[in-house]
Amino acid sequence: MTPDAPARRDETHRTALVNDPKVRRIALQALLIILLSFAAYSAVKNVATNLANQRISSGFGFLSQTAGFGISQALIPWSETMTYARAYMVGLVNTMLVSAVAILLSTIFGFAVGIARLAPNFIISQLARWYVELVRNLPLLFQILFWYLAILAAMPPPRSALNILGSVFLSQRGLTLPQPVIQPGAAILGVAALAVLAAAVMIVRWSRLRRERTGFGMPRRVSLGLSALAIASLVAVFLLAGAPLQLDAPQQGRFNLSGGVTMMPEFAAFAIALTFYSAANIGEIVRAGIQGVGKGQTEAGRSLGLRAGSILRLITIPQAMRIIIPMLTSMYLNIVKNSSLGVSIGYPDLVSVGGTILNNTGQAIEVIAMWMATYLTISIATSLFMNWYNARIALVSR
Amino acid sequence: MTIAFVQGEPLSPMRPPNMDVGPLRWLRREVFSSPMQGIATAAGAYVAYLLISSFIDFAIVRAVWQGSSRAACSDVPYQVGACWPFIWAKLGQLTYGFYPADERWRVNLVFVAALILLIPLSMPRAPYKLPNAIAFFGVLPVFAYGFLYGGSIITPWLSVTSVVFTVAAVISLALHAMRLNEQANLQPLRFGAIAVAMVLGYALSGVLNSPRFAPGMEFALLSGAGAATFEALLDRRASRMKWGAYGLLAAAIALTFAAAANAPFLEEPSLRVVPTSQWGGLFVTLVVATTGIVASLPIGIVLALARRSDATVLRFAAITFIEVVRGVPLITILFFATYMLPLFLERSPDAMVRVLVGISLFAGAYMAETVRGGLQAIGSGQHEAAAALGLNYGQATGLIVLPQALRLVIPGIVNSFIGLVKETTLVSIVAIFDLLGGLRSAFADPNWTAPSTLYTGFAYAGMIYFVLCFMISTYSKRLEERLRVDHRT
Structure with a gap:
């Protein structure tokens, strides 16, 4: 029953540094960092040697050079002289x-x-x-x-x-579809469509709020009537503006298809x-x-x-x-x-x-x-x- | 008062109406339940009839079965269906690529060996799962390499044995170091002695170095383990220090095998070397898919464990790798492996090896997420119980957590194999001729350019891919059901 017994036990069985979880974790990560940096170093060194052998200069400078090759489909303007x-x-x-x-x-x-x-x-x-x-x-x-x-x-x-549904054609040249052609005056139609859409959204929201408050939804007759009104007004605007939006349907000629996209x-x-x-x-x-x-x-x-x-x-x-x-x-x-x-x-x-x-x-x-x-x-x-x-x-x- | 009649037993239930039993019921409920349904059924049946009949028409009725060039399939009075002679003529190319014809038995042999090992492995009831798995995942790859690539028959085995024993020696030394660590006296001296011995051994190996044989690692281990054994002999409690002796033995065996692997007289019983540029066809599809499957599992497990580790750097590295690989298309990984990897290394590895590395890393990153799903499903109680039993991290992970986690995600693992089989087709973009690449080059043969050969080729390759993937997916579904039943008990 000596009072210093626990202390002595601690001394003989003290946790070695190697067994301390904290030390271990740090050592492990340090090792990983060393390994990764060694791999990165040797990779960079090899890249430098290999590129020097192939006479290629690294860097993104090449991006501003002229490309000089054609691209068969370009949605943004493209020519061979671009970069x-x-x-x-x-x-x-x-x-x-x-x-x-x-x-x-x-x-x-x-x-x-x-x-x-x-x-x-x-x-x-x-x-x-x-x-x-x-x-x-x-x-x-x-x-x-x-x-x-x-x-x-x-x-x-x-x-x-091959004609599908009248105005869609499938041939060796690909798929030909009718193309919408926008003419001056289409802006009015767009504004009208937006206005009708906004009105529809507001009416639907108002009707839903009303139903939640009172329990009465919009009668079917009224909603059908409103929809018909919306369509009729859009058609009227379309005709008044002089039919500014038309479909250019492809036509089958003797040798080729014309029109469409x-x-x-x-x-x-x-x-x-x-x-x-x-x-x-x-x-x-x-x-x-x-x-x-x-x-x-x-x-x-x-x-x-x-x-x-x-x-x-x-x-x-x-x-x-x-x-x-x-x-x-x-x-x-x-x-x-x-x-x-x-x-x-x-x-x-x-x-x-x-x-x-x-x-x-x-x-x-x-x-x-x-x-x-x-x-x-x-x-x-x-x-x-x-x-x-x-x-x-x-x-x-x- | 007399009772006229008492029903002694329950009445048997009445028969349902005739319209509500058997096939009639099925017709009424599922096929013609309403006029709309009736129309849909009729339309669907018509579409199904069209598809099936036109396929039979194409593949059998109007098919050409014999011939030696495209004339057989184009100079026919009626509209030709499949042109099967095209497949007979190209069968070798579609199966083996440009593998020399008189060496193709090697490919067949490896294929049969793989099948013999795989079938019992995939049957839940077959015994000897562990030896079978070791044979399939450990022995078969060496065998396949030796036979498919060629060269000496014996040397690959010696090299692999040497590597296995080198690893064993490293583990023994590590265990010895752990035992040393438990003893208080003279620790720095003992660690230092082993380290000095290893450095000396490495330096000594320089004497023996030749371009063919550089046993630095083995020599360092040998002398390190020798020092450890010597210390153990000096120690009074030598019985506790057996790992040094084991390490010495393992390092000696590893050195012997490494030396033997480089002995000129073992070159001889050898097979003709077939460079991977001559490999192709279905055989390459299977090689790439199998390599991806075999390699993805260990890579995935290591990555998943790293992603869940407490070590910040380790976790961060794993997350970066997994997310980058999963965030980009496989084709960019393959371009990376084909064009960028050679720049990073001193010597450029073989084109096939580069693609295999790319596929393995890609599959490993996806596998890591599958395995992580399983790891997350294991409750923290399991970790705590393992810790309470005094198991260290390796024991807890290997004995408690991983077996349960992997069992949970077996169906997911098998499912990701289907994706891998389909994704192997991408190697044809980086100039490796798999089945699809072989098909494209077969189409280019002017001797066989006819419209019907195109359809025939696609029908043939399609059937192979479909059967492969469908088998795996059916197997995965059955496995899923079986495992689910197991978990209910």
């Missing part, structure tokens, strides 16, 4: 265009597929199911090549182009493939979302006397959206990332144009860094937007 930076921007715009088209179309089509998969009708749901199975189990690149090489390249020449086959094939591929995935997301809403919700809606359509619109879909939105976000990001596959068929997207720049200048590091930075920016911006939207519709828990 590499401009070429990169042309590619970026093309990437954005095909992503936007694919996102829009695949969302519409994907929701249809998802709802069709859950349809009570056996044949419809099986058709939707096998569409999803087929498309999801084939590589996207395979589908792009299929649409490009086997479908669009096998289309008839323009003089005997033609999308090059690369774009058409790529957009179609990307749309079908993404729609199958969105269909699965929608199905998962709808199935994620408890069956009790539908039954409760039915016992309240709601019709099937109202149950879907008022009860199922708003709840399903909470499950769908986060998954849809990553799907949209996937579409943007998949839009890089256009390079395989020569669609002049970011990767395709960047690849040409890379081959012309040999500036591999700079071009790849620019790609990564661009895609990361798009990814982050999309996630931020979708997170904001998700927060808006998320369940408010009290």
